[in-house]
Amino acid sequence: MEWQEVLLKLIKNKISLFGIGIIIFFVIISISAPWLAPPADPDDPYMIPRAGWSIQPKPPSEDHIFGTSEGQYDIFYGIIWGARTAFRVGLIVVGISTLIGILIGTIAGFYGGVIDEILMRITDVFLSMPFLVAAIVLTTILGKGLDNVMIALVTFGWMGTARLMRSQVLEIKAEEFIQAAEALGANDIRIIMKHVILNTIFPVVINASMRMGSIVITASSLSFLGVGAPTGYADWGQMISFSRNWILGSQGNALQFWYTVLIPGLAITFFCLSWNLVGDAFRDILDPKLQN
């Protein structure tokens, strides 16, 4: 199937159109962040400005339309700039880990034998470690900060793609057109780049799209657990961690601080949902078994 055809079907599909709509919405927010929420310090726009030092969150007001969270961090500002953080973490982590996965999976599947054995055992070793725990440990070793979170997520995030790619390559490698290309005198690199990867890449793309959302959630969890972004950094996960003590309001008014949880929660939910919708639609379009 051609790219144009796939794109056209993605746009025609209502569910994926909804997903694409949300993604575009977040993209617009990220791009126009400096105008929507002008930073106090242009050199360090990711630090959320504080409206005071009081611990108790304050409800939405004219100055702070989404209210302020624990420590008087402006929720609106955090959401706007947090969208940038979400894209950055998602794209970089998914991009790099997918590339590593494609590389390892393709080499293992294409060459087979001892190379396959070695690469797949390394993959197994990485898979045997629980993802979140391993990521937390590595981030702790490397030190707090978003860059280190991303390194940890990449380090423990490529194995699924590698396995998926390997199984795809094994399937395609047996096709006669690969042998035909060899018989034409094509070298390995040409065969891999031209004939193998293009025939195997779609499931990996779907997988990557699905992972965009979950990686952002994982990064948020790390921030929530306190090993992620530095305090005050515009990150949705951190904003939820600010609301940790305020999930239940005071006696008789349980929903008193609803805005501290709900608003960052919705942002994460919609971001994650949008990528999953696109990934789902992608799979429906490309998987011939699900058609008709």
Add this chain to the structure above:
Amino acid sequence: MIILSKEKLIDVKDLATYFHTEEGTVKAVDGVSFEIYPGETLGVVGESGCGKSVTSLSIMRLIESPPGKIEKGEIIFNNKDLTKSTQKDMRKIRGNDISMIFQEPMTSLNPVYTVGDQIMEAILIHKDVNKKQARQEAIDMLTKVGIPLPEQRVDEYPHQLSGGMRQRVMIAMALSCDPQLLIADEPTTALDVTIQAQILELMNGLKDQFGMAIMMITHDLGVIAEVSDRVAVMYAGKIVEYTDVETLYANPKHPYTWGLMHSIPHIEKDVDRLQAIPGSVPNPLDFPQGCKYNTRCPFATDKCREIEPEIEEIEEGHQVACWHVDKLEEAKAKEEKEKE
């Protein structure tokens, strides 16, 4: 028969390709010798699993290794032994000097590229041309293999073409760099009979036009009769009979060839039952001792079960690997008598 120049194009000497599997060693090709002269068609015929395809893949050095390995023998092509060439040198030869057409036109083309892209691939690998020139050459090749509207077809995807069309595209790909030898591995097996005839006719025409030699691998004796100059009959990894096509059909000397001839229905002969060769091809992991055909051969004696016959020239240009050529002659004579 066309006059052959004395210079051999390719000379395969005592080629043996084994597959070392976990169950044991499969001697897929075991001591095969033949030669192909420029401009001729050599037919290689035999049942499934007799080593025809492995022979051709050995020449191309496309045997998957491991488990496959060329154990011994020489493949002399242009004064070079291909069994000793590096893969790098082989890549220059593949598609350029020796090309190959595969059996399944449905799966031999990459579904994600246009046919033009795929024909251009060989041209871009081996010739020093830019994309535009390569595209023009691809269109010319499509014209030569008889595809109508080549300018339009060049941008179409394989799934938009019929089986016969795709096989023509495969031929165009194989011939795009003007090879000296074309190996056709059952090129018409997947096609229906009328298309088969067209493709064979096309290949014969292109052979004269390009002046190349063809190694035609098939299990179809009809195809062999139509296109070949000389024929090698293979059984269980060995050539059992090797001669020119007229002699083979008029006077088969090996019981296996004779059995094959008897198992073809003839339109002019009215027989109730076709004679089939009893039994089946022996398991390559467990070949019988002696002549590998002895389990199915009506003339087999103790000698056949103990010592394997070597292929020998019994008449000029007619090689047979059998201990009892005389017994077959008796049987043929008896058959003639019965007819009268």
